[in-house]
């Protein structure tokens with residue numbers, strides 16, 4: 171063995187020594203310009219035999235010291251699927267606040283991908299740092315992805331494949347991200363502020379409501395889902411018609427009919443974040459705009475109970491109010507200011523209707539794109555028509571009392587029953603009385619392990635019958651009150667008529683007596699019977 175190695179060394183030794191000598195001479199004594207020429211020619215010769223090209227994607231941009239390059243992150247996500255099946259060594263990144271893991275190929279691994287029938291290679295590499303220098307910054311070992319492809323595919327790769335990879339990677343990242351519920355209201359503490367501005371605080375969004383669990387007319391439900399789906403895919407269409415890529419939804423109906431549940435279902439369906447905007451906690455229109463700028467795309471901005479949020483309903487009419495009403499308002503404001511001085515009252519929002527209208531569809535509302543704005547209210551008639559006109563609130567959805575179709579969804583979700591002997595009875599009762607889905611759901615929910623579908627449905631029938639009776643009683647009471655009020659009105663009218671008649675009578679009598687008096691005086695004069703005082 172030793173003999174063999176010695177033989178090899180005797181044969182190769184001089185060649186290796188010659189190469190090393192030439193390389194050292196080249197590095198140290200060759201003029202710089204000449205080296206450039208030689209490099210160009212050698213590259214040409216190499217590319218003649220080696221027809222591949224490379225593109226490098228560094229993990230950190232040269233100008234972004236602490237932030238990972240967006241392209242690198244997108245590629246990492248895109249390659250994760252192929253990495254799992256092809257790479258021998260994998261690296262695990264924890265995402266979704268520790269709830270899930272993204273696997274990528276480890277350093278110096280190579281995987282392949284195919285695009286429009288052409289093969290490309292992705293290599294994960296690392297340029298080791300000079301360990302002699304001490305760095306204060308992030309890891310000095312620079313990671314990068316190298317994309318290798320055939321020269322003939324240059325156009326295809328640079329014009330189309332790269333865009334496809336980045337878009338797909340971003341889409342995967344969005345799909346796999348932990349969705350968030352943001353709020354601008356942190357109760358008494360006054361919320362989070364940055365340089366005096368109130369900013370969003372966030373928690374993980376985990377509401378389980380979906381369109382499957384939402385009880386409503388199936389056709390209406392499908393229509394809403396189609397509308398949302400169309401919106402999601404309409405980026406180019408909105409650009410074509412010159413409209414900001416956003417859509418307004420107004421959800422209205424009695425309490426407990428599923429308005430908030432529908433917002434959660436929308437967010438889960440579209441995989442959007444939710445920004446729950448508490449208008450009363452916004453200082454003024456400028457702060458409102460600031461909050462809007464801080465929202466991201468793929469999100470739903472929600473203002474619940476818009477009729478209670480601010481005095482948006484009356485603001486236009488207020489202009490028409492008389493001066494004394496304005497004075498009264500001023501007094502109230504002074505009282506609040508006084509209280510605030512003493513620390514007894516909370517800061518009052520100065521957001522105006524025009525500020526809110528600007529928030530919805532002013533120039534700033536277009537930034538980011540792909541956003542839904544949802545208002546909910548129990549009293550749609552209280553709202554200013556300008557606030558909810560089409561174009562601002564594009565789709566008006568009424569959520570109402572439970573119909574039989576909605577009940578079937580709840581029965582299936584809560585009790586796993588699709589049909590039952592009690593169903594016809596329930597159908598009849600639902601046609602005769604109003605009950606919200608929230609109340610139906612409460613009756614359907616088993617209260618102990620002993621309760622089954624029969625007991626729950628029976629309880630619901632009883633509740634519906636009670637509700638029917640109560641509604642009857644209420645209607646009767648209302649009818650009686652109406653009749654009583656009418657009677658009182660009649661009596662009042664009669665009395666007023668009587669009074670008027672009596673007044674007219676009195677006037678007539680007076681006139682008569684006056685005219686009689688003049689007549690008597692006249693005759694007395696005529697008779698010369700005038701008393702002298």
Ligand SMILES: Nc1ncnc2c1ncn2[C@@H]1O[C@H](COP(=O)(O)OP(=O)(O)OP(=O)(O)O)[C@@H](O)[C@H]1O
Nearest residue numbers: 383384385424425426427428429430431607608611
């Ligand atoms: N249409 C529905 N489908 C399924 N569940 C519903 C529906 N409506 C109400 N519920 C149930 O009732 C509860 C209350 O509903 P939700 O909060 O969505 O009502 P809301 O219309 O927002 O009421 P409010 O006007 O008082 O805010 C929900 O948690 C849900 O369990």
Ligand SMILES: [Mg+2]
Nearest residue numbers: 429430474546
């Ligand atoms: Mg609600």
